[in-house]
Every structure is written in structure tokens, then in C-alpha cells.
Amino acid sequence: MARNVLWTAQRHGQDWDDPYVLTALEWMTSFVASLDWTRRIEQTSTFFEAAKKSWASGVRVPLYDPADGIAWYAHQATTYGDHKFRPDLFEPEAYRIAPLFRRIGHVLSDLKKVRGVDVRVARLMSDGRMQPDDGFYELLVAAAYSRRGWDVSFVPEKPGLQKQQDLIVEKPGSSWAVECKRAGRSKYARKERDAGHQMADAVHALSRRKNRSMQIMAVFEDEVANLDPSYLEEKARRFMRRPGSYSWSDEGGFGVVSDVQWAGLRQVLRVDDISFGSSRMIELLMGSHEHDVDYSLGGAWTAAEGRPFHATSVQHVSLVGWSTSSEESARRKAQHFRGIVGRACEQLPGDRPGAIHVGYEAVGGNTVEGLRHRLNKQQMENFDPGSSQLQVVYGNYFMPEHVTDRNESSAVTETIAWYPAKDSKSEPLEKHMLFVDEDPTPGTHFSS
Structure with a gap:
């Protein structure tokens, strides 16, 4: 059955709270x-x-001080978890923040059993302000x-004195x-993403000048x-010179x-306000929102009263979505993976036997696919672990989703890959996930 994208937000039942998020917030802020x-x-x-006032006047400024990112995370987690603060929820940020706190709340009794966890959480809430994702991943x-x-x-940290691993995990007869x-975006991945947005910005500028959505x-x-920054702009110009749609396929790609x-969009806007640039708006314009695609949306719109991020009407729009299938791109990202493993191995x-967990938050075009997984595996086949006893590397790939279902507010797709070192078959944490308790289903996110 085809999915009905023309739903409208229900006007009742919006006063729910998320006890897991609120429990995590209470525990973490207690430090x-x-x-x-x-x-x-x-x-x-x-x-x-x-920032909201600036956005309401059409000037998009940063929404928070990056020097205290963990306070922003807590702010947005609160807007998700407590219905009284939900009008301040900013979906383009909250969609990836809320699942972190929700999972911490869900596994809190297990976390409290971990020796030294209090010190790590205290560090996350103070010294880890600028890069909270690292601390969440360790937890x-x-x-x-x-x-x-x-x-x-x-393991207690010794900054400036000695490199040490994060954890010791033990069972009878095993340590x-x-x-x-x-893993954040590599320099290459950031350059790739910036180039995509530069091409999209050129399309937005052309669309505004020509007043053509x-x-x-x-x-x-x-x-x-x-690719030339005008690559997509040139395709848009060809489109405007002829009736109907314009398709292309060349050495740069296809589309x-x-x-x-x-x-x-107009049907739903008659009764609902919609966050401009959100997955919901993209779905209404294109019929679907693909989680493995990067999107950029420009246009002219009227902000809803008191809700500067939400449109009550849209007069003009230019929408660009893109992904990459370049094998060289995947190879360069696999080299980044090897570099991360090399630095981790030094610690x-x-x-005793060692394991490394590498966490990837897959967002848009940074999504994991089979090619990248195979290249990561190749990188590990001839990896020299040096003096360590590295046995296995885990790739924890998780993708927070911009949910578009009427009764869904938060979702994460997760995949785990394991890359043995030294032909080892010994795995301390066999096939387990971070966000869910079930064993993974092969092929859920990519096929090897």
C-alpha cells in the first residue's frame, strides 16, 4: 500500500513526556x-x-554557543522529553540529540554498575562541552x-602523561x-559535503534570480x-530553457x-505549519525523504507567528538532493577509518587482548554502504597492530532518522560491522548493538 504523506498533525495527545530522556537528564546534570x-x-x-528573533527576520545565525555544546544538547533533550518546553524543539538538531539521552536513560541501571562512570559523566558535562558526542559514545x-x-x-585518565584505553571489561577467565x-567527518568528507552545498547554493541563487522554483x-x-561549483547550476539552466523535466548522465554523475x-505541501499548509527545510517538508515536495541523501532547501516563506522555524506559507522553493557513488570517495573515507584505528591502537x-570501537553517525551522504564496508575490511586485512594485542575492531554505524510518520517522534537505524585483526575470531562483545538490545540482522543497513 502506498504511503499517505498528506497527513496532518493530530490536535490531541501532544502532552506526553519521555521518562527515559528526563531520567538521563536528571542523572547527568547532577554531576x-x-x-x-x-x-x-x-x-x-x-x-x-x-537566534529565533534573527531567524524570524530572515537572518540565519547560530542557534547556540559552540563552546557549551553539551548545554545545547541538554536544552534540546528537554524540549523533546518535557512537553511543556516542546515549542522550542528544533527538529534539525533534536532528531539526533534525543536518541542519545533516551538510550542513556534506558540503560542507566547498567551504566551505574560501571566503575569510574561518575568521573566520565562529570568530564562530559564540563570538559567535554565542545565535543559531547565523544563522551556519549564512550557511555x-x-x-x-x-x-x-x-x-x-x-580507566582513569592521565592527560599529558600516558596514553591509555577507555575501558577494561572482564568476565571470569577473560580480561x-x-x-x-x-569518528567525525574526515577532512575529505567535510570537503566533499561543503562542495555539495556550494553547488546547491548556486542553484538556490539562480532560482531566486529567475524566480523559478x-x-x-x-x-x-x-x-x-x-566537480565545478556550477555543475548543478548548469543543469538547472538547461532545465529552464525547455519544457518539462531535464535528465542528464555524464562523467560527473546523473540526475x-x-x-x-x-x-x-500547499494542501497540508492550509491546516498545519511545517518546519522549513525539514524532512516533512521535503517529503511533501518530493513524495519521500531518503535518509541516505543530503538535502538543501532554499526559498521564500512566511514564518508562523511565534514559531520562526515554521512556515505558514511558502511562496518559492528550490530543493537539491544528492548522494555519491564514487569508489574513490569511499576509498578515501576507508583510509580515514584506518587512521582512526591506528591512533586507537596506540592506546x-x-x-591483554584489545578491542576498538569506532562510532560513525551516518547522516545524509555520509551513510554507510556496502562498498565502504568492504573497503574498511580491506584496510584491516594488512593492518599492523604494533605492540598491542588488538583482536577486533567494531564499526558501530548509527543513523538518527528525520522521522516523517504521523505517530513517530524518534528513530535510529543501526548496524554493526566487525573487522578481525591477526585472523582472530575472538570477540568480547559478539554482534551486539548500542541503541537496541537485539542482535543485528545482516543487511539491515548494508550488505557485505
Whole structure:
């Protein structure tokens, strides 16, 4: 049965709270002095309120101070978990923040069994302000081991003195050293994403100048950064010179430019406000929202009263979606994976078997696919672990989803891959996930 995308938000039942998110918030913020935390949250709220006013006037400024990212995370988790604060939920950020707190709340009893966890959480809430994702990943890995019956300890840090692994995990007759690395975008991946947005911005500018709404879907077969910034703009110009849609296939890639299908969006806007640029708006314009595609949306719209991120009407729109199938792009990202493993390996001791967890948050075109998985596996086949006793590397790939179902508010797709070192078949945490308790289903996210 075809999915009905023309639903409207229900007007009742919106006063629900999420106890897991609120429990996690209460626990994590308890490691910060109350007066200090109150001050930081007030500063975050003030910053956000000022940003909303700028957005309402058409000026998109940062929504929070990056020097205190964890306070912003807590702010958005609160807007998700407590219905009284939900009007301040910013979906393009909250969709990936809420699942972190929700999972921490769900596994909290297991986390509290981990020795040294209090020190790690306190560090996350203070020293880890600018990069909270790293601290969350360490907590999720520790909880996964604890939840499966391992005796888990965080290893005390010795900054500037000695490189050490994050965890010791033990069962009778077995003791492992575990290092956690949360992989951000590599320099190459950032350059690739920036190049995609630069091409999209050129389309938006052309669309505004010509007052012509349009939408483009592209798959890049060449490396995105190698393409001319006007690559998509040139396709848009060809589209405007002829009736109907315009399709292309060349050495750079393939795709289609077409007129915007307004009917669905306008029908829903008659009764609902919609966050501009959200997955919901993209779905209404294109008929679907693909989680493995990067999107950029530009246009002219009227903000809803008191809700500057939501459109009550849209007068003009240009929508660009893109992904990449370049093998060279995947190869370069696999080299980044090898570099992360190499740095993590330096922190493993030589007196016991070791495991490395590499966490990837797959967003848009950064999504994992079979090619990248195979290349990562190839990188590990000839990897030299040095003096460590590295046995296995786990790739924890998780994709927070921009949900578009009427009764869904948060979702994560997760895949785990394991890459043995030294032909080892020994795995301390066999086939377990971080966000769910079930064993993974092969092929859920990619096929090897």
C-alpha cells in the first residue's frame, strides 16, 4: 500500500513526556553544581531566543554557543522529553540529540554498575562541552558491555602523561582492553559535503534570480570536490530553457531537474505549519525523504507567528538532493577509518587482548554502504597492530532518522560491522548493538 504523506498533525495527545530522556537528564546534570548548571542553561536559552528573533527576520545565525555544546544538547533533550518546553524543539538538531539521552536513560541501571562512570559523566558535562558526542559514545559502549554481563571499569585518565584505553571489561577467565573512538567527518568528507552545498547554493541563487522554483536529485559518480561549483547550476539552466523535466548522465554523475510539485505541501499548509527545510517538508515536495541523501532547501516563506522555524506559507522553493557513488570517495573515507584505528591502537596495552570501537553517525551522504564496508575490511586485512594485542575492531554505524510518520517522534537505524585483526575470531562483545538490545540482522543497513 502506498504511503499517505498528506497527513496532518493530530490536535490531541501532544502532552506526553519521555521518562527515559528526563531520567538521563536528571542523572547527568547532577554531576554539575546546581548554580553553575542553571547559569549555563539560562545562557543557552537566551542565546537561542536571540537566534529565533534573527531567524524570524530572515537572518540565519547560530542557534547556540559552540563552546557549551553539551548545554545545547541538554536544552534540546528537554524540549523533546518535557512537553511543556516542546515549542522550542528544533527538529534539525533534536532528531539526533534525543536518541542519545533516551538510550542513556534506558540503560542507566547498567551504566551505574560501571566503575569510574561518575568521573566520565562529570568530564562530559564540563570538559567535554565542545565535543559531547565523544563522551556519549564512550557511555554507550560501556553500557553495552555492562548490559551483557561484563564487569566494566573506565580507566582513569592521565592527560599529558600516558596514553591509555577507555575501558577494561572482564568476565571470569577473560580480561579485555577497549578503546572507543567517535569518528567525525574526515577532512575529505567535510570537503566533499561543503562542495555539495556550494553547488546547491548556486542553484538556490539562480532560482531566486529567475524566480523559478525547481527541484534537483543528483547522484555524483565523480568525486564531488572535483566537480565545478556550477555543475548543478548548469543543469538547472538547461532545465529552464525547455519544457518539462531535464535528465542528464555524464562523467560527473546523473540526475533530473523538474518543477516543484506544490499540491501536497500547499494542501497540508492550509491546516498545519511545517518546519522549513525539514524532512516533512521535503517529503511533501518530493513524495519521500531518503535518509541516505543530503538535502538543501532554499526559498521564500512566511514564518508562523511565534514559531520562526515554521512556515505558514511558502511562496518559492528550490530543493537539491544528492548522494555519491564514487569508489574513490569511499576509498578515501576507508583510509580515514584506518587512521582512526591506528591512533586507537596506540592506546591499547600489550598485556591483554584489545578491542576498538569506532562510532560513525551516518547522516545524509555520509551513510554507510556496502562498498565502504568492504573497503574498511580491506584496510584491516594488512593492518599492523604494533605492540598491542588488538583482536577486533567494531564499526558501530548509527543513523538518527528525520522521522516523517504521523505517530513517530524518534528513530535510529543501526548496524554493526566487525573487522578481525591477526585472523582472530575472538570477540568480547559478539554482534551486539548500542541503541537496541537485539542482535543485528545482516543487511539491515548494508550488505557485505
